[in-house]
Amino acid sequence: xxxxxxxxxxxxxxxxxxxxxxxxxxxxxxxxxxxxxxxxxxxxxxxxxxxxxxxxxxxxxxxxxxxxxxxxxxxxxxxxxxxxxxxxxxxxxxxxxxxxxxxxxxxxxxxxxxxxxxxxxxxxxxxxxxxxxxxxxxxxxxxxxxxxxxxxxxxxxxxxxxxxxxx
Numbered sequence: 609x610x611x612x613x614x615x616x617x618x619x620x621x622x623x624x625x626x627x628x629x630x631x632x633x634x635x636x637x638x639x640x641x642x643x644x645x646x647x648x649x650x651x652x653x654x655x656x657x658x659x660x661x662x663x664x665x666x667x668x669x670x671x672x673x674x675x676x677x678x679x680x681x682x683x684x685x686x687x688x689x690x691x692x693x694x695x696x697x698x699x700x701x702x703x704x705x706x707x708x709x710x711x712x713x714x715x716x717x718x719x720x721x722x723x724x725x726x727x728x729x730x731x732x733x734x735x736x737x738x739x740x741x742x743x744x745x746x747x748x749x750x751x752x753x754x755x756x757x758x759x760x761x762x763x764x765x766x767x768x769x770x771x772x773x774x775x
Contacts, residue, residue, distance in 0.1 A: 611637050611734060611771070618770040627653045627767065631660020634771075638665065638716045640689035643730050645722040648738030653767050654720045657736065658693055665716060667691045673720070679708050681715070689716050697721040702729060737770045 615634060621627045638644070638661065646654040655673045662671040666686035674680040674695045682691040692715045699705055702725045710717055712730060719726065726733050 611642075611773070616771050616773065618768065621653070621767045621769050624653070624656050627656045627769075628660035628663070630769065631657040631662075632664040633660075635661035635664020635691075635716075638689075640715060641713045641730075642716050643712065643726060643733040644716070644718045645726055645733055645735045646718060646720045646738065647723040647735065648767075649740065652738035652740045653769075654738060657738065657769075658691075658718050658720070661716070661718060662691050662693075665689065665691050679710065689714065691715070692717045694719040695721060696725055699725065701725070702727065705729065731775075733774050735772050735774055737772075739768045741765045741768075 611634060615630075615637070619630075621630060634644070634657075644661070646657065648654055655671070659669070659671040662669055662682055665684065666688055667682035667684050667690060669682060671682060671691070671693060672680075674693050675697065678696075678698065679692060679694045682693065684690055692710050694705070694708065694710070694717065696705055696719050705719070705722070705725050706729060723735070
């Protein structure tokens with residue numbers, strides 16, 4: 609595992625550009641076989657961070673959310689590892705993630721919505737938790753759920769990003 613210690617821990621990210629820059633730093637440090645699990649609510653910046661990781665790896669883009677295709681592979685433009693970007697939101701189990709037959713040892717794999725799905729898939733991985741401050745907006749108070757129609761109301765609020773290594 610190759611992420612520098614100064615990237616570990618919790619930080620506040622105040623713009624999409626800063627989120628992409630964090631991703632570029634991570635991508636420049638990641639190696640084939642590294643697995644990154646992204647956790648956070650809708651609109652927290654998971655795909656923006658992954659876009660930066662792709663830039664840091666030097667992969668062909670554009671890096672977009674793979675929600676409808678579940679997994680998308682971005683080959684390297686610089687002779688490095690490809691980026692495999694997975695959206696596990698619609699997957700029901702770790703077995704379904706394993707059934708995607710991803711080249712884990714030969715790729716850098718980023719899994720959005722993958723919390724609890726990678727245990728046993730690899731020995732160690734990076735987990736990045738992204739959280740957004742709501743300031744009372746974007747929440748349906750009757751149900752306590754987030755409304756996709758109001759996610760952009762807090763697009764300018766800072767994100768809290770916590771990077772840890774498992775196990």
